[in-house]
Amino acid sequence: MKAAGYTCRDLSVTLSGPAGERSILDGVTLDIAQGEIIVIVGRSGTGKTTLLRALGGLVLPSSGTLQLGGRDIDGPPTEVVMVFQDYAHALLPWRTVRRNVALGLEGSNKHTRAERDELVDSALEVVGLSARAEDRPWQLSGGMQQRVQIARALALQPRVLLMDEPFGALDAMTKASLQDELLAVQGRTSATIVFITHDIEEAIYLADRVMVIDGAPGRITYDIVVDLPRPRDQLKTKELPRYLALRRLVHEAVTGGLDD
Numbered sequence: 001m002k003a004a005g006y007t008c009r010d011l012s013v014t015l016s017g018p019a020g021e022r023s024i025l026d027g028v029t030l031d032i033a034q035g036e037i038i039v040i041v042g043r044s045g046t047g048k049t050t051l052l053r054a055l056g057g058l059v060l061p062s063s064g065t066l067q068l069g070g071r072d073i074d075g076p077p078t079e080v081v082m083v084f085q086d087y088a089h090a091l092l093p094w095r096t097v098r099r100n101v102a103l104g105l106e107g108s109n110k111h112t113r114a115e116r117d118e119l120v121d122s123a124l125e126v127v128g129l130s131a132r133a134e135d136r137p138w139q140l141s142g143g144m145q146q147r148v149q150i151a152r153a154l155a156l157q158p159r160v161l162l163m164d165e166p167f168g169a170l171d172a173m174t175k176a177s178l179q180d181e182l183l184a185v186q187g188r189t190s191a192t193i194v195f196i197t198h199d200i201e202e203a204i205y206l207a208d209r210v211m212v213i214d215g216a217p218g219r220i221t222y223d224i225v226v227d228l229p230r231p232r233d234q235l236k237t238k239e240l241p242r243y244l245a246l247r248r249l250v251h252e253a254v255t256g257g258l259d260d
């Protein structure tokens with residue numbers, strides 16, 4: 001199996017907008033080990049999504065190097081699956097939930113039909129939608145539609161999962177249960193996960209490291225190791241004094257209140 005860690009050195013991304021070329025990211029250097037869970041936080045417009053798109057090969061660096069598993073990224077790598085917040089456009093309305101989840105598996109000859117069915121069934125179970133498998137997406141609530149998109153990503157058993165605020169629109173209970181399912185799946189598959197959120201508690205709960213992006217152009221201003229024990233627990237972990245200290249630290253790093 002190919003290693004699926006990132007190496008990024010002095011990455012810059014320039015995009016063209018109405019006012020001409022703009023530097024969106026500048027001087028981003030990071031290493032992400034295979035199997036790590038990295039959560040990116042930061043103010044709006046600092047380049048979090050742009051960094052995730054670069055990791056997914058959807059945006060190419062203007063300068064610097066960006067490698068996955070030791071190879072330069074020059075387009076979307078096959079081992080990477082991305083999940084966006086925009087579930088409304090991610091699902092095909094004429095397909096059932098089951099067939100939406102199966103979408104990414106269809107073109108591949110990696111699995112037999114029976115294996116594909118099993119992957120789809122188990123992904124639907126993880127997100128709690130087995131009973132809605134024959135519905136169409138538009139018959140589901142927004143939160144359920146987002147869970148279909150997540151099931152589709154999980155069914156592919158990716159080596160790398162890039163997730164842009166995937167739980168942002170979900171109610172607190174669903175969000176907590178999907179956080180736990182994501183951690184459980186990651187524990188089984190050792191996927192590398194890069195996850196963007198605006199929710200600091202979610203960031204600390206999930207992460208091995210929280211990276212803060214700030215500035216214009218954006219750069220990584222803090223890289224905070226989350227030294228909390230695993231498995232994490234929604235109640236016990238959040239009562240730990242270390243969790244509370246990390247919450248304060250990340251909050252201050254995001255709002256610019258840290259003296260270092």
Ligand SMILES: Nc1ncnc2c1ncn2[C@@H]1O[C@H](COP(=O)(O)OP(=O)(O)OP(=O)(O)O)[C@@H](O)[C@H]1O
Nearest residue numbers: 015016017024042043044045046047048049050051
């Ligand atoms: N395709 C594009 N072309 C030109 N500029 C872009 C493009 N995509 C994003 N930008 C600009 O890059 C900057 C960073 O955007 P990005 O979406 O990466 O930030 P973000 O940190 O993810 O923001 P948010 O937290 O609000 O989602 C913004 O100023 C945005 O307008």
